[in-house]
Amino acid sequence: MAQAKAIGVLERIGRAVAAGMSELGFGAVLLGQALMWTLMGRARRQPVRLSAVVKEATDIGIRAIPIVTIMSGTIGIMLAIQGIYSLRIFGAESKVTLGVALSIVREFGPLITGILVAGRSGSALAARLGTMKISQEIDALTVMGINPVRFLVAPPLLAALVMIPALTLYADFIGLLAAGLYISVELGQTLAAYGFDVVDAVQVPDLLHGLGKSVLFALLIVLVGVINGISVTGGAEGVGRMTTRSVVHAISAIIITDMVFVFVTTR
């Protein structure tokens, strides 16, 4: 009896691992196909339309500006408060700019942007593709001779690869500005002096560190959204289930990838 139970548990673990590997493989194929259509689409008389990429870029990037502004500004102020509190123990409040600037550019800028875009656009992509699948719109594309990866996956992927790093830079700026305003009020430092400290503290490799992560996050958000959207079964309930799954998976993947990236590049 106990043996049968153990085998049952092992079987479930095995199936989950196999399903995970299958999704990873599917993601790799999707990425390869999307890049292939981007590069070769014109030669095959099925180009990835610029208008579709611009539309996606507007959804992913421009429409996210208000929420990214609020969140990155809030985090900037929060980091400044915590930084001053911690450093006051050693009487080193004046060094707060170094910690805040590096934390925002290397970590919080890309992370908060990734999480926000995953919540907004990754879930919307999963829901849209899921709805299209159950209403046979994806089948309709296929039978019209329109490759669904070229039509539905390549535009958001290209848009995310451009807009998420751009949003990350914007989040860095807003976070640093908000932190600077707080620090200037709290410590009586001028905003100009704070600006010079930031420029001294943040080097090009720090910026590239944050941007590199944001590119990886862009890939993860789109691929996780597409995989979950395409996997929808069971009508409206299935769409809801896979949309939730998409957000959870994308945010988890972002945080884990962030840790691995930091581990590999920082130690």
Place this chain on the structure above:
Amino acid sequence: MAEPAATRRPPTAAELEGIPLDEREAVIEVENLVTHYGDRKILKDVSLAVRQGEILVIMGGSGSGKSTLLNHLLGLLKPTSGTIRMLGKDITRISEREYTEIRKKLGVAFQGGALFSSMNLLDNIMLPLYEHTDLDRTTMEIMARMKMEVVSLSGFDRLMPAELSGGMIKRAALARAIVMDPRILFCDEPSAGLDPVVAAAIDDLILSLRAATGMSVVVVTHELESAFKIADRICVLDKGAVLTIASVPEVKANPDPRIQNLLNRRTEEEVLDPEEYLRRLTGESQS
């Protein structure tokens, strides 16, 4: 050497007139098609042919395999074995790129319309032209509006799919299916869920399209009245096997009880093996 069917100019309706069905060239030939979902055999050695200018109706009860067969014809599923020759090419063996070229000569009207919810009606109908031709937008709009006129949807360019009635969705799906002037039109349950008047109008539309263009039409339906009205021949499927492919009078006269049950809307009495019955009760036998 004869030119491949896929590239040859299709005969017009006038050229086909007077030529018996059996003497016309086949645009679709299915031979010994077998397919499985897991361990279950869904299609069992299905063979059929669709001729130029013919309307073939595929009929059968729920679970008879007609939707699976249609999905195979559309290249959405790969069979376990067998061949499907579409406009002279075996679509089970050609590359996706070759099949894309054939797909440009097919039109498909899905059961639920499958209109893109983010596009208005005109953009939906224009999409195949936009993707497959180099025409300028004005020309594409004119061509799309001509098809909208054919299906009596003139003036509804800017409506979104969510604003359309069931009958309008079916007609819009037909307009999109014919916008590239296909050689073969596939219609999945074209009159299902519509009131009798609108359903009859859809049937008339399919007949008039065939008469005007000479295209071949494959219709999957379980609506008897519609099938009898439009079909040149009917293919009756039961449990994944073809029971008959014949003209409407021949199908009506067929003594096979399974066909008569379908035509007379009678449920088939199931002869159940006691052991199988026991397995079902205990949940050991799951379909």
